[in-house]
Structure formats: C-alpha cells, structure tokens
Amino acid sequence: MVFAEIFEHLAFGLSVALTPTNVLFLLIGALVGMVVGLFPGFGPAAGIAILIPMTFGLDPTTAIIMLSGIYYGSMYGGTITSILINTPGESATVASTLDGYPMAQQGRAGPALVMQAIASFVGGTLGVILICGFAPLLANFASSFGPSEYFLIIMLGLLLLTTMMGENRLNGIISALFGFAIAMVGVDSVSGAQRYTFGSPELIGGIYFVPVAIGLFGIGELLYCIYTGQHKRENERVQFSFRSRDFWPTTKDYISSRFTFVRGSIIGFVAGVLPGSGATIGSILAYSVEKKVADDPERFGKGEMRGLVAPETANNAASAGAMVPLISLGIPGSGATAVLLGALMMWGLQPGPMLIDSNPDLVWGLVASMYMGNMILVALSILAIPLFVKFLDIPYRLVVPVIVILCVIGAYALNNSIIETSMLLIMGVVGFGMKLYGYSPAATVLALVLGGMAESTFLQSLIISQGSLAIFVERPISLVLTLVMLSTLGLSLALRIYKKARRNKQPEVNCEHAK
C-alpha cells in the first residue's frame, strides 16, 4: 500500500519535473548552490534568500525546483569546506568536520569527499522515499489542525530551538527574544492597531525576514571574517590526485558503514520533520548515536569513516524531512525551509494542508526534483571536487565585495524597495555583533518567523475559547501535543538536574574522561 503510493507519487513528480527547462534550472540551481555552499557562512538559508530574485519571472514549479536545487547543492558544497579546510559552510555540517578534516589531514581527502557525496545521496534519497510514503498521511492529519494545534506545534518547535542553541543558553535565549521583538513590529494581529511603527507607512507591513536572514548570516559572517583577518590569510592547499586509487573509498569503508547509512537517514529524517529541529540537530544526533553503538568509539574523531557518513546522511535526510511540515503544515522546520516558505508565499501559493491537493504538480514535482537533484549532485560533486579545490584558492579579499553586492541587489530586488536594503545593512552589523559575542542568528531568524505565528495562533485560540486555556487540552490532538511538550520540557529539566547532581558528586571521574 505504502509502496504503491511511493511509486505513484514519485512517478507523477518525475513526469512534472523531467522537462528540459526544469532539469536545466535544477542543474543551474545545484551548481550555484554548491558554489554558494563553499563560502563560509553561506548555508542553504542565505543561499536561497540571495538567489530568490533570480527565480522571478520563472514558472512557480520551475522556480521552486531551482530553489530546492540550491538548497541541496549548498548542503553538498558546505561539506567540502568542512573536510578540506575545517571550515563548515553552515551549522549542519559542523559534525562532518569532526572526522572529515582528520581524514583529509591523513591524505584521505579523496575518499572523504567521495564518501560524503555518496552519504548525502543515500540520505537524501531515503528522505524522499519517506516523504512519498508519509506526506499525504500527514497532510490529511493536518486538516484537523486548528489554531490551538498550530500554536502548540509552534511552541514545540520553539522548545526544540533551545536545544539548538548549544552551550550558551542565555545568549541563545537573548537571540530568540531579539527575533520575537522584530516580529512585534507591524500591525497587531487581532485589533489591527499599529505597534512600533512610529506612524511610518514603511513599517506597517512588519519587518520582512529575508533581509534579516541575509543580513545576519551573510553580511554578518563577512564582517566577522574580515575582523578575524581571514582575508589576509593564505589559503591552505590540499593535494590529492583525481586518477589515483587514493581518490576512491575502499571496500572496507563501505562495509563498515553500511548500517550507518540507514541509521543516519532515519534519525536525520525524523529530526527534519520536527519543526525547529532540522539538519543541525539531526547530524549531531546521528553522530552521537553512531559513536554510542560502535564497538570502537575511540576511533571517532580521528578520521573514522562512520563518523563522516553519519552526519552527512543525516543532514541530507533532514533537509528532505523538513519539507514535510513545510508542504503539509506550512511550518518551516529550519532556516532554509523558512526562506522557501517565504518564496512559496511570494508566488501566491499557500503552503499548508491544502497545498498537496491544490498544487499536486508543484509538491510532487518538488519532491521528485529533490531525488533528481541528489543524483545530479552526487555526479557533480565527484567530478567537480578538483575544481572546487581550485575555487578555494581565490583570495577572500576579491570574493567579499562580490558577495556584498549580491546581498544588496538581492535585498533590493525582493520589493524593488530601498527599505529592505537598509534593513539588510543594519542586520549585517547586528549579525557581526552576534557572531562576535556568541549569539545565535539562527535562533533570531526562527524566532522571527515562529514568533509572529505563535502570537497570532495563541490569540486566535483564546478568542475561540473565550479566554479559557482549556482549549489546549479539550481537543484530542491539542491534548497529545500539550503532553508531548510538557514531557519534553520535564525530561530535559530532569536530565539536567540529574547530570548536575552527578557532576557534583564525582568531579574526579569527569576529569579523567576529559583526558
């Protein structure tokens, strides 16, 4: 039953996606995405945001296929820098540096790059198959989502966001609150009264999140790189030969990591489906699980193939998984899908439960293009590895002005309006400050997107229930979501208290572990 559905949807999607135009734009998107992914700080979110204006004037299906090509391409590209020069292009490839870079140092850059391409392909492909099997199921389920259910699922996303912030929780929370503050600007969602607009018509529509995202991620990262003197540094060259046997992974590599592919894909997909979690959590989770189940955990972090395969399958499966809440609920699971959501809305499409019914060609075309994108990218990465290494030799000081110009043009072209450009530059400076002092721009952008939705759905729920909070436990789905949320919160609190207690009891044991 499920298999028949998977096949049917994939076949329909391929019939939409497999036109010469779509394949061409997918190829362009994948290539451009890969190049963008090579720049530090330019992950999928910034890549898509900058390149959205390029897709204006295209047919929506073609445009969204191209954007998903960029999405996937930058996931592939980001890993290349992680492995070669220990610089993750974005947060989801941080885990890949742990074993990828040691492999490169040991002269195994070839096998590492090839394997990351294969791992990404497997993760992405399994992710697409899981979407085809379960997205319609989730979409039907989503029709029973009213404002109260939406609110709870957004809260769940915001809760998982705190786990994404890593060590410095206080900075993470401040970053998120900054995002909420930006979301407040505009028109009150119930009374229609203006808030923080200071009477200016420019701010009535609120602050658009795309210039905020490009500013915080893109310009902020560039300023930071200049601040740390990266533009003066000589690029490190990594030597390897394309034809030699050293280029390809060994049979032993494949055999040792065969289950890693499956585990990484499933963990990544599930993490991707949960809003607010996404590829970063998926890749870190997959890495830690892989290390836990291994007989020889001491090999991890020293150039172990499984340590590269796990996060790479996971982050690509997660980017497929993140499409599920996006197309079936209209809720972005990550920064990149948040930008995609904005793009869909710009074309007058309404991501949400009805998208699969109202635009099946778009949805399945998109899913099939992800599958095709994976095939194109696995071939591209392997063929282009030597080329991308050359690209990294371009001095940073020549690359920076080009990126700034692209960002400014991108922000201006969104609305043909200078307001967005000013916003971009202000956010660039803010983003630099955030990077410098260890705040989380990702938390800000997600809070900006989710904050407005949370406020509006909360108020809608209270209007419906006449101010009673009982609405969050009376409806069956709401009750389940409330319980999940409370148990997540309770569990993480309990775990923290337990760890703290243990740390206080046995400080000497922890010290030994650290050695």
Add this chain to the structure above:
Amino acid sequence: MSLLKKFIALPVLAATLATSMSVASELDYPTKRLNYTIAFGPGGGNDLMSRTVVDILKKYKFYDKTIRVDNLAGGSGAVGFNYVAQQQGNPYHLTSTSGNFLGTPLVSNTGWTYQDFTPIGLLAQDAMFIVVRADSDFQSASDFVEYAKHNRVTIGGTGAAGPERVVASLFAEAAGFDYDYVPSQDGGGMVTSLTSKSVDAIVANPSEVSGQITAGNFRPLAYSESQRSTVYQDVPTFKEQGYDFAFSLPRGVVMPSEVDPAVQQWWVETLQKVVDTPEWQDYLTTNSLSGNTVWGEDFAKNLAATNADFKRVLTQIGAIK
C-alpha cells in the same frame, strides 16, 4: 512577448501609426510614453492585474506609444500611490487600485487619499464569500443568522483589519447578531480553522476557498457584491437574501488629479475595450474576480462608499481612532 516578436511588431506598429490618426480628432493624445506605476512588489494581486491590463493595451495596440511599467513598492502601497499622486495634471501616469488604496491612508499618515486621484474605472470586483462546512446545518444565510441570534458564533477571516472583517461586521450589523472575529494570518490558516471545526464560518476571497467548494467540503452561503459574481453565478448575494449591504474591493485604474476631462474620457473608452477582450475574461476566471464594471464619476462614488464602510468598521474595532 519574445524579443523577436518585438522586432517584428515595432515596424508594423510604426506603419499603422503613420496611416491612422487619433480617434478623437481635437484631442492630441497620446503623444508620449505612458508610465504605469504598480504600488506593490512583483507577483502580488495588484501586480498581476496591472500587468494584464498593460499586456492587453500593448497586444491590441490600444495605446500606440510605449508603456513603461514600474513596481514602486513599500509601506503597503503608500510609496507608489504617493508618487502617482504627486504627478498632478500629468496625463501619462496610471496606477491600479486594490484594498490598500483605501486601507493604507486610513491607518497611517500617507499624505494622500483616494480623493487625490482621477477615477477611470473599476475593472473588477474583489468581493467575499461567507463559507461554512458542508456537513454543517446551515443551508442559507438566514439559517446562520437564526442560529447566531441564539448562540455564540465565531467567524474567521484573514487579517485583523482587512475586508474580511468589514464584511463580517456589515453582515452582523444588517442581520442583528453578535459574533467573535477570529483573525488568521494567512489564507491557509483561515481554511484550516474551518476544516478543523475551530470556527463556525469564514469570510474568504473566492479564490481561497474555491478548491474546497469544488471538493464538496465547504458551502458558500452568500456573496458580498451588490450583484452576483460573473464567475460564481449560483451563489446568491447578501442583498438578495434580505441583508442590505454590499462590499467589494476596488480593482480599478486611476490617474493623478487635475487631468484633462477629455483624457479621462479617452481612458474610460480605452479600458472599456480592454475588459471586452478574451484575455481579460481569462484573468477574471483564473483569479475568481467578478467582472462587473463601474466607470468615471460612478467609480468615484463607489470608492467613497467603500471607503466610508471601511472607515466605520476600522473605527469600531479600534484599529483607527
């Protein structure tokens, strides 16, 4: 139009120009390039309508000079409309109206209102349906009113101070019932608030719910224009069912103020030709807009009436003081 076609079309255009003189012999118009300003970004409803009008003007050579189209977005239309308003007396500026043409000046200090423009015509009506679930007991607007008079009802719509809320308010006022308005942030959220049985009814643009109506999930009870929609002819209006009000957003064309009345008349006649083309009919059907038109000074009266309703409801809910 492809580049190749343009190269063929231009000489042809020039040839026809040389032979035929202007229709109104005493009026030497047009002699210059037309500037069509779109006060919103590319891809939105206003942009789509404006570009459809311009494409038809070009295709049928209704305007035989060049036409320049600019998206001048910002401040919910404030920037673009302000630019056109400042071109007083210039007969070579056109812009399209939509909900924000009335709404934005009401809620913020824009420096212009609809009265600072010369009205040409209302080309399409963007009116609303009130929609219920197909499995509900409401078969007509009067069923709903009867229920609402004795029970608490919730009506959903997109946005806090938009046309959906105005229609819900006017309906409740005309029928004499109380309701709570549940504002969704977007069309998708509004539709799921009804499918998930969170609200009793929604006020929605036909294009947002036509899929659900066709699928048999939703039932439209009434339409907010004064006449039936040219696209959904079987849905009765509120007026027909005894609730005396009408409200629709003006999808029309205006020019700067103090334009020569002869030029105004020239554009009324030209746009009347535009709405007769099959391209325009396609546009109306695809976008679920009603094609009932209003011209010249009648359009000005229509704008004034719509503006008054808008202002009254926005004041009632506290969005403006």
